[in-house]
Amino acid sequence: MNQRLTPATALLLTLPPLLWAGNAVVGRLVHELAPPMTLNFLRWALAFLILLPLAHRVLRPGSALWPQWRYFAVLGLLGVGCYNALQYLALQTSTPLNVTLVAASVPVWMLAIGAVCFGQRVSRQQILGALLSVAGVLVVLSRGQWALLAQVRLVPGDMYVLLATVCWAFYSWLLAKPAKNPALRQDWAAFLMAQIVFGLGWSGLSAAGEWTLGDPSIAWSWPLALALAYIAVGPAVLAYRCWGLGVQRVGPAVAGFFSNLTPLFAALLSAAFLGELPHPYHALAFALIVGGIVVSAQR
Template identity: 35%
Template sequence: MAELDRGKPAASAASPIPLAYVVAALPPLFWAGNFLIARLMRDDIPPIQMSFWRWVLALAILLPFAWSSLRLDRSRLREEWAFLALLGAIGVTAFNCFIYTALHHTTVINAALVNSLLPVATILLARLLLGERIVPLRALGIAVSLMGAVLVIARGDLFALGNLMVGRGDILVVLGMSFWALYTVLVRRRPLGLKPLSLLGATTAFGIVFHLPFVLIEATQSRIFVPTLNSLPALVYFAVFPSILAYIFWNRSIATLGPATTGMFMHLMPIFSAILAAAFLGERLAWYHPVAFVVIVGGILLATRRPPSTPHPSHQKR
């Protein structure tokens, strides 16, 4: 079975790259909403149970659509169960539990700042685990887009970064971000015979199982949460957008653009967070939001730009 080129994106020159960029930009949009709602619901739903019920509901919604794919892929699922369990533990359980717990102890601004380091962590892990090259143009693009993300988080005042306090919540965000970077790199090596819905369904099921001991511990230390009509809209959003759709689009982007390039789109999260806050919380957009958007998009374009191909020696004139 042919394997993906580990050093290059899977998409060919003829592939619809603009559409691939749109697909890669949607997960950060959905996750920005996830951060916002999780922060708003922090007093109503304990963090581990928030993650658990999110994925239980996501699996219930996903299963009717994924059932035929799971049946067709059952032999491959049996062969790759250990790798799928690892993806579930990292990308479903660890990442979400750390992030939701962090949002009970830190601000969205601090969480966004730490999460903006994800592309750097992804590129380093892709280099270590997949052997992907870090070309100068990509490194420059990462630096430029990171500057745009920091501009939003600092609210246009870069000196304000020195006043950000690092606490327990920020450390938890670092741990969650690290697990997501590892998931982003490992999913590139997913079994090629698996359909996208099979991959998501299997990893979700494993992730739910891995949640159980932590749910029991949290329930004994705080309280047992039972979904209500008031919490249902938030749980439905958690299940559909940052879970099912975001994971499908993210996995697709990794296969198309590669883990390093896909990870760069996380720099859009601060922009999306500002837009959502303005739309739903009445917060005003400031001058630095459009400036940062241009800087971030410029950085992404730099990092994803293909260097001019060097003519093969046999085609050069002698």
């Protein structure tokens, strides 16, 4: 059963959006240095090496991973093989504004998929929370000027973000399923490693197809190396650990609202890099997004 949203759990679910906002900024900065599918594969290969000393036991033939290989193969496909690969692919052709706008639909997809596929009841509080949260995102995207939203034009790359959002919603609901082997889920490193093992297979196939069908290239450099280190340690290992634990505590529907903090953090990080001070609309957006989280978490 889902627990009440506590300050500690709220902090757990706030850290991933902050790290993922940095991931979007870094992904955009290095989009000309490495092709998207290859970047995703390299990211998770590094995460595998980071977790190997902590979770090497899960790879043994007699571990609890192999009786549940189908479950972890699906988690690896959705969370490792698809989600970030589609985001990196979208950043090749779409604008950050469009990517953030489409990704802002995460809470809506969380509620819809939970109701249709997992038999979860959607309450009025959750619907109201979704509206408040999306309104906060729109305030950030419009910079407090609603006329700017009319200038947004969707491009084919935005469909990759929409597909990534749907994958993430399914992934989060699958995380909340009762564990067949509680011991494996209690070991966070082993649980994440079990997903990465199969995710590397999926992302490896995507990278191989990218190099077979196209003419990609990698510009090895210190900026690319630093970017890989960040996206492997922060948005991969730390963010997935915190997100998984938070989802298990309060459920995917409530956790989904925290994902809308990502565009707010992205706006603040961009402002920091550009040397600009935050504007009043950032405070309004923060209030709306947090208000959506509080309302949706009411019992």
